[in-house]
Amino acid sequence: MTGDGSPQPHAALSPVPAAGGGPGAGVSARQVETLAQAFDPRRNSLAVLRLGFAAVVAVAHALAVGFGWQPHLGATALGDLAVDGFFVLSGFLVTRSFLRLEAPGRFVWHRFLRIMPGFWVCLVVTALVVAPLAAVLVGRTPGSVFTAGEDPAWRYVVVNAALPVLQYEIAGIAADDGESVFDGSLWTLQYEAFCYGVVWVLGVTAVLRRERGVVLAVCVAVWAGTLLEHAGLIPFDVPLLANDQLLRFLLVFLLGAAGFLFADVVPVRASWAVMSAVVVLAGAFLPDHRVVGALSFAYLCVYGMVRLPLRWTPSWDLSYGLYVYHWPVQLLLLLAGGTALGSVAYVLVSLGAALVLAALSWVAVEGPALRLKDARPPALRPGGRRRGGPDLLV
Incomplete structure (x- = not known):
């Protein structure tokens, strides 16, 4: 969903550079190209994939908010698959980011700038603009959202500011069908931040650089936890992070991280992609596709990253903004009677407004914030040339 938009140096992908030093270099006709060789930081399909995943989530939510259903592949919601794809790519790219940066503190600063300014402004816009408009649409005064009930607009900003979303409703405003959530897409961001913390811990303990096999062991452990949870052997009753969603997101995120760490040995084969697609399709008919299809789904994501022909890296990254703003737009459209347009027009209008x-x-928040990524005290600035580049995230 995200990225900071600055030029990337052309560097080897894996922590240990592949022979030949560039994508595809040194690969003979009989050799199988590895992910490290296939990935070009300046020419890949990451931007298209992230924006596509955000659009799938936005379309799924539009149909859910406006018409009470979501598109599914078997038993798996397509919106869930898209969010999992975000986390796979995020694990790949955030791990790369940690290993390219000079200090753990810089990593934390970059991650903060990529998530929090846009998140905070979204909260404020929802409270000061979306909520008053919603009040007018349900026949109330705009100012009532700041004083009515136990969940006023000002409280929406305050209690959600730390990232976990503790208040979804504002001033008791609801549509005729009962929909009252003002932004139902923000809840995944706390898990994204948690996964960043996992990378930070693995990085400062040198696991990412020296003991990459530990990451595979953690992936297996999280997958085993997922299996046990779906067998009913791990009951989750602790609020916030300690729940089954943590296992879900941590698994796909760490698989993306492992994809980066083992990029020098992961083959890029069309036959593997086809087999992975078959496994994902079969897993989609289970209650949780990740139990059998998580690894295959992660492979499809990184395969698409280097093999899809849509290798376009725009100067504006709209994926994060589309992700956090589409739901408030859809709620306003619902309150305005937009469902009378029909599902196709409702989806297209909400998608267009969210893209704006x-x-x-x-332009106003994310880009300016990311220009501060190297702003730190002189004592913390590393010597030598600047190594920072875009940290493309979910």
Whole structure:
């Protein structure tokens, strides 16, 4: 969903550079190209994949908010698959980011700038603009959202500011069908931040650089936890992070991280992609596709990253803005009677409006925030040439 938009140096992908030093270099006709050799930081399909995943989530939510259903592949919601794809790519790219940066503190600063400014402004826009408009649409005064009930607009900003979303409703406003959630897509961001913390711990303990096999062991452990949870052997009753969603997101995120760490040995084969697609399709008919298909799904994501022909890296990254703003737009459209347009028009109008807000978010908030990524005290600045580049995230 995200990225900071600055030029990337052309560098080897894996922590240990592949022979030949560039994508595809040194690969003979009989050799199988590895992920490290196939990945070009300046020419890949990451931007298209992230924006595509954000669009799938937005479409799924539009149909859910406006018409009460979501598109599924078997038993698996397509929106869930798209969010999992975000986490796979995020694990790959955030791990790369940690290993390219000079200090753990810089990593934390970059991650903060990529998530929090846009998130905070989204909260404020929802409270100061979306909520008053919603009040007018249900026949109330705009100012009532700041005083009515136990969940006023000002509280929405305050209690959600730390990232976990503790208040979804504002001033008791609800549509005729009962929909009252103002932004139902923000809840995944706390898990994204948690996964960043996992990378930070693995990085400062030198696991990422020296003991990459430990990451595979953790992947297996999280997968085993997922299996046990779905067998009913791990009951989750602790609020916030300690629940089955943590296992879900941590598994796909760490598989993306492992994809980066083992990029020098992961083959890029069309036959593997086809087999992975078959496994993912079969797993989609289970209650949780990740139990059998998580690894295959992660492979499809990184395969698409280097093999899809849509290798376009725009200067504006709209994926994050589209992700955080589409739901408030859809709620306003619902309150305005937009479902009378029909599902196709409702989806297209909400998607277009959300993209406009995403563009404004990039120009006014996200882009300026990311230009501060190297702003730190002189004592913390590393010597030598600047090594920072875009840290493309979910």
